[in-house]
Amino acid sequence: MRLRTLLVLLALVPTAAMATQVAVTADRLLAQSGHLRADVAAGERTGPPLHRLVAALQTERTTTAARWAGTALSEEAVRARRAATDDAADAFRRATAAAGAGTEKSERRLLEVMKGLDDLDAYRERADARIGSADSVIVFYGDLISQMIRYFQDGFSHTEDAGLTQESRVVVTLFSAAEMVAQEDTYLALAGPSRELSTRRFADFVNAVGAHRHLYDRWIVPYLPTDEVDRFTAITGSEAWQTKTRIENQVLSDHKDTDSGVRLPRSITDWPAAHQKWAAQLDALNTDRTRALLAHGDARASELEAQVARLIAVSGGALLIVTLVVVFTTRSVLRRLRVLHERTVAVAEETLPGVVARLQQGRPVDDTALPAVRGERDEVGRVGDAFARVVAVSVDGHRQLAAERQGFGMFAAGIASRTGNLVSRQLALTEELQDTFGGDAALLAQLMRSDQLTVGMRRQIENLLILAGGEIPDPHTEPMRVADLLREAAAEIEDFRRIDRQALDEISVEPRVISQISHLLAELLDNATRFSPPRSKVVIRAELVADGLSVEIEDRGPRVTPARYAEMNGRLHSAPPYSVLAENAHRLGLFVVGHLADQLGATVTLRRSVYGGTSAVVIVPRDLLVPTEREPEAAPAPAPALVPPLAEPAPPAPRPATEDRPGTAPRAADPLPVRRNPARPAPEPPSAGRPSPDRPDGGAPRPALPERVPQTHMAEQLREPRAADTAVAPDEATPQEVADAWDDYEQGTRTVENELRQDQP
DSSP states (O other), X not given: OOHHHHHHHGGGHHHHHHHHHHHHHHHHHHHHHHXXXXXXXXHHHHHHHHHHHHHHHHHHHHHHHHHHTTOOOXXXXXXXXXXXXHHHHHHHHHHHHHHOOOOHHHHHHHHXXXXXXXXXXXXXXXXXXXXXXXXXXXXXXXXXXXXXXXXXXXXXXXXXXXXXXXXXXXXXXXXXXXXXXXXXXHHHHHHTTTTEEOHHHHHHHHHHHHHHXXXXXXXXXXXXXXXXXXXXXXXXXXXXXXXHHHHHHXXXXXXXXXXXXXXXXXXXXXXXXXXXXXXXXXXXXXXXXXHHHHHHHHHHHHHHXXXXXXXXXXXXXXXXXXXXXXXXXXXXXXXXXXXXXXXXXXXXXXXXXXXXXXXXXXXXXXXXXXXXXXXOOSHHHHXXXXXXXXXXXXXXHHHHHHHHHHXXXXXXHHHHHHHHXXXXXXXXXXXXXXXXXXXXXXXXXXXXXHHHHHHHHHHHHHHHHHHTTOXXXXXXXXXXXXXXXXXXXXXXXXXXXXXXXXXXXXXXXXXXXHHHHHHHHHHHHHHHHHXXXXXXXEXXXXXXXXXXXXXXXXXXXXXXXXXXXXXXXXXXXXXXXXXXXXXXXXXXXXXXXXXXXXXXXXXXXXXXXXXXXXXXXXXXXXXXXXXXXXXXXOOOOOOOOOSOOOOOXXXXXXXXXXXXXXXXXXXXXXXXXXXXXXXXXXXXXXXXTSOOSSOTTSSSOOOOOOOOOTTTTSOHHHHSOOOOOOOOOOOOOOHHHXXXXXXXXXXXXXXXXXXXXXXXX
């Protein structure tokens, strides 16, 4: 059977989809019907007890407020109100226990209501003993009633019927509006015989008046059935309701502000009689509306069940016939498509990625591993042949891109190598100029500046060489101490004076990786100095750890988000294509660091510093480290000068004698002497014309008087004899050592000048 015939038969598959849709729809309708049945049953069991409990709590709240305000009430009346509340609470507990478990939200709300009912006796005792304030007791009653209204609302919150949802909102709004009116009754009772309310409670009364009027006008009356609208109109048109409205308006307009609060008008005394008349009518309206909601929910559940029955009866017969045909044809098609799917997945997930990876690495590819065109004539075979052609085109394209990438890399490496040779010659010329014209301090500073810029240019050229796949030429033949390695890395950047180097352990690095590690650290130091305040220090610290040598570079740069750190660390662990390098041509440092770390087998991690900046941690493998060889101790000698002393306006201090020879670098003074506690030298023997101190008169000896010995208070280096003016060998100090010494000299000069300014009055 041809695939085309199978596809025609598969036109019946939408029928199976329809069957699925019917099943899903029937299940959803049945679930909705079941929810409605459960909501109606729970509402019929808990609704009436809940409504009676809310009304009892509202009445008890008003009684408690009146008693607190000093209104004369008998103990029997108070106990009767509380007994009615307790009976309603017991009935509510029994109804909720019989209703069973509801939704998680309703169960959580029910626990809050039960906790409030358990605390009711404690608040009654506080009210009887006048502990605390009346406001706290009234707030407790209000919160408990609000929780009960929300519990009723949660019972219909998961229904999917828009009509029932709207109807349940109207019922809940009716309860809320009735609670606002009940709060007005409580606040007026709290005023008591003195007719005074606190400013806060008067504001609550005003809010309750505005809230219940807004709820009735905006959210209740427009959504009530016609007969219930007529009932509500009759209630609001009654004399009792008119009295209520009049008292509310008079309280809002005729109140008087006093020092202790607000005094209400005398007309509030008419409130209790009017409240008794319209409260019962309003309560009956709320009860009837609740029963109508439950009845509509039950009717809607029956309608959904009937709809499900009709849907299943009509669809079942048709689906049964179609299912047999669809199953047979589908199995035949799926068998052939499964084979094609397995082949394509294997090529897409295993073969093709491996081929692409080999091409990117410049390795040859075995074409027999790729799918071949078989010349199939059926539809499935043609799809397989088309996929094989797509794979062939993709591989050819990647092969061409790999060849172009390799060619461009070789081209860029060649240019970088030739340019690097020119820069090296420029550096050699700069060193010759420093040796020749080193006597001129200003010219030497400019030459050092030129040397730094040229070094930076060489580092950028080496970056191009690294990214092109080349290697940095390494002229070192001997291991280098970590301290010297840190100095060499710092010398590669322009702001080397801001670098604080700390080599905490004595270890050396193998010669073959010195240039690579130095370049890696220089890139991180350059980033740290460029992205931190100009006057801040950048600390580079090296110490031995379990995995090798840890080098941490810490700056005081701006705060970086965790997402940004993740992005930068990603650059350190992936080799991007040239398209990504072109988009990030202005920030290639992290890519270079990643390449060097991959070549060295090192790990580089960027993270937030404790000072708010960035900390870069480099772990150099232990197999690249060698112990530092101890040099034989030599006799102490004056260290060669590194920088010439600066000319000062005042007469200059004595300088070491040097021979003015062209082509000889100037020599600076010895390093600062270390002050010691030398042993007191023996006194000189007495001269011939002077009596001995032991025997001044030739008689008995006497104790010798103290005698000042020249140069005993001076440091050891200063007591040495002045060297003769002999020919000075050319200074072999590197430009970096000269720059470090110059920086130390300037820093010391600034420190002394600041101390002198502080000492001046």
